[in-house]
Amino acid sequence: MHLFVRGLVPLVILALGVTTHAQTTRRARPTTAETTPTSIPGAEMHVYRDLKPEPMRLFVFKPEGWSATDRRSTFVFFFGGGWSAGTPERSAGWAKAAAKWGLVGIAPDYRTRGRFGTSALEAVSDGRAAIRWLQDHANELGIDPARIIVGGSSAGGHLALWTAITKPPPGSMAEESPTTKPAALVLVSAASNTDYERFRNRMGAEPRLISPVHQLDAKMPPVIAFHGDSDTTVPLEHAKALRDKLVESGNKCELIVAEGGIHTFTTQMPEWRKKCEEGIRAFLEKRGLLGETK
Numbered sequence: 145m146h147l148f149v150r151g152l153v154p155l156v157i158l159a160l161g162v163t164t165h166a167q168t169t170r171r172a173r174p175t176t177a178e179t180t181p182t183s184i185p186g187a188e189m190h191v192y193r194d195l196k197p198e199p200m201r202l203f204v205f206k207p208e209g210w211s212a213t214d215r216r217s218t219f220v221f222f223f224g225g226g227w228s229a230g231t232p233e234r235s236a237g238w239a240k241a242a243a244k245w246g247l248v249g250i251a252p253d254y255r256t257r258g259r260f261g262t263s264a265l266e267a268v269s270d271g272r273a274a275i276r277w278l279q280d281h282a283n284e285l286g287i288d289p290a291r292i293i294v295g296g297s298s299a300g301g302h303l304a305l306w307t308a309i310t311k312p313p314p315g316s317m318a319e320e321s322p323t324t325k326p327a328a329l330v331l332v333s334a335a336s337n338t339d340y341e342r343f344r345n346r347m348g349a350e351p352r353l354i355s356p357v358h359q360l361d362a363k364m365p366p367v368i369a370f371h372g373d374s375d376t377t378v379p380l381e382h383a384k385a386l387r388d389k390l391v392e393s394g395n396k397c398e399l400i401v402a403e404g405g406i407h408t409f410t411t412q413m414p415e416w417r418k419k420c421e422e423g424i425r426a427f428l429e430k431r432g433l434l435g436e437t438k
Contacts, residue, residue, distance in 0.1 A: 301334020
């Protein structure tokens, strides 16, 4: 496999869509029988949003030698699944890897269509609220609120991008928005453009209003993005367009292309999971985001 690096930009990725206005406002029905986890081995559970009938939780993996007096960087990773499926058990591996690097690793849950009958609107609202909760509880978690790295795969990338956009999208509240932008964004097969036919009926709002590439701030965090050039779910062109827009506005974005990679290229080509980890670690180290500050 060959590694292609193009440009520099804040990290994040994800894509979604909607078909008609009527479809965007219609609530989807649950489609899967996934179980919402209340615990994950090795993780500390916290409720970040006390919703009914089910609260939203996040799972914290602490590094060796962790102390509440630390000021560690934090790596938050949102799972993918097209806003329809998935649980934080999917992203726990990234949180565990972060803990091995000396960071606090976090795998948040968020509402999906399969488990809650919701749309992308609710998912984005939960993602922003999760980052706000971490910022508000930084002292007890031993983290530096200015060094929160946010990543995600597929739809999770969509959420990650929205944690770095100041203006709340439809369905999100200002009081539950992040107080500051993430220190960096990490995107894997991210859905960055929701004004896209394939995903429009999952948005819950006018596609462009919840499309990250159409709502970027002038100033965004540095981004590292990984994408397969054979991805038919979220075309590589979307990742390139995100990179180009970030770079043209003076931001930094690094796009790494997996040759022959499909949407799930880290599963299709296991060597790419290691390449992604190595790339992310180097990206964070370059920006002084590994380890802790006292």
